[in-house]
Amino acid sequence: MPFFKRLKLADYLILAVLAGLIGYVVLTIEGKLNYEWRWELIPNYILRYREDQEVWFANLLLQGLIATIRISIYASVLALILGTILGIARTAENLTVRMLARTYLELLRNIPPVVIVFIFFFFLSQQLIDALNLNSWARGIARSENAAIWEFFFGDMRRFPGLVSGVIVLALFESAFVGEIVRAGIQSVPKGQREAARSIGMTRFQELRHIVLPQAFRKIVPPMANQFITLIKDSSIISLISIQELTYKTVELVASTRLIFEAWITTAAFYFVICFSLSMLFRRFERRN
Known part of the structure; x- marks a missing residue:
């Protein structure tokens, strides 16, 4: 021991x-x-046995946990892409590009995430969904023979537009922080290396690809890992716009069963296990590098 x-x-x-x-x-x-504590009821709301079909199926809390994991993964990938672009733009030679990137970053970093969620949902989300015709597309997928494959990656396809809204709004908010992390990583690379790259005829793109970004990403692994864990916790905010992730499902469970403390303690335990496990994983990854 x-x-x-x-x-x-x-x-x-x-x-x-x-x-x-x-x-x-x-x-x-x-x-x-x-x-009156009723812990014996909680396992039934995680996994439940359906006697008529003789199968186990995910109940409210596990459904919410799976949705949270999906949303966090997709939002993290999108936030990393957007944040990398923003970080590069923050170090661009063009003043206009730098100022536009800084305006975006400062705007999103200094507005509460709840406000951003509501602004995006009510003013942009529905217009985007209608423009892409996501509702009818998702309903068509839900009725198709290949629905199981789509549901594995995106859950209930009838709620796919809501998933898209949640992923985008989380990615937009988190990308502002990722952008600053990437900027700091790029600026940590000594200027002499960039000047040497240009002296041998490298373009700006080649300089970033072969010299700057590989070194920058090695240095920003710890803060980037922390930001990914923060994103998982921030995903609870999108329950306010009826995205059916873990927090939303917990609210449903509490409203229908009055298992107030049991449900919220279980939810807190789920978040802790995910975030702590990722923290240990990233720590091991840092040691290897």
Whole structure:
């Protein structure tokens, strides 16, 4: 047990205080709020057995967790693409390009994400969905024979337009932070290397591709990993526009069963497990590099 061997007396005291605090909160909820814990019901809302078909299926909380993972992955990829473009634009030689990129970054970084979500949803999202005719396309896919393949990647295709809205608004918001991380990475590369690249006839694109970006991305792995974990937590915000991810499903569960503390504690545990696991994974990746 190497982990417990590393613990000292102070660590045990901290663990004891935390255990006492948790016990106090539980007793307070039971006593003052007269709350009856019903933890035995929670597993049924994660996985449920359907007796008529003799199969297990994902219930509310697991459905929301899967949706959160999907949205986080797609939004992270899009935010990385947009953020890289913005970071490169922030270091461009053209003043207009730099100012446009900075305006976008400063605007999104200094407006609360909830406001951004509502502005995008009510003023841009529906127009984009109508312009691309996503509603009728998604309904057609839902009725097709290949619907299972699409549902594996995107979930219920009838809710695909909502998924698109959630992914885009998250990516737009997070790309502002990714852009600043990329800019800092690019500017950390010594100017002498860029000047040497130009002296041997490299174009700006070749300089970025072969010299600057490979070094920059190695340096920005830690803050980029942290931003990806932040994006997972920020994904709960899009529940406000009825995107059926984990937080939205938890609200539904609480409203229908009154399992207030059990549902929210379980949801918090899901977020913690995902974010902590990614943190450990990225830490190992950093050590190898």
